[in-house]
Amino acid sequence: MKITVTIEDALYEKALEFADPAMDDSDVISKAIKTFIRMKASKRLIALGGSLPQMQEIAHRSGN
Template sequence: MMLIFAHDSITFDARMSMRTTVTIEDALYERALEMADPGMDKADLFREAIKTFVRVQAAKRLAALGGTQPNMAEVPRQRQEPVA
């Protein structure tokens, strides 16, 4: 049996979000619910899953670029070094 999840359009960060239907395996959905905070909204669960997917894919693409531009200028870092 497959779980079908749909939700109405919601506003998030003052932008209209997309309404969609998702078909996933029951076992995968149940596992996600076990990992989620108690009472977590289903829409929030899927939103976090999509954000994580985007972050991981962006990191993979960035890693794949490693060494392809050896003459590129040093990119300034956003993170500051810890103060001892």
């Protein structure tokens, strides 16, 4: 999809400070949108945390 977006200069410059130098404008915006989606999905899952208290605990794999 192709869209036009207006972003504050200072905000975009700050994003570029954290971006990989090889990223182009569309990569920076796509990464920001993906991060926003993950953050909102995580908050939604956290909010549901207490709604299934009888649910069996899920085993987590060790990072070792």
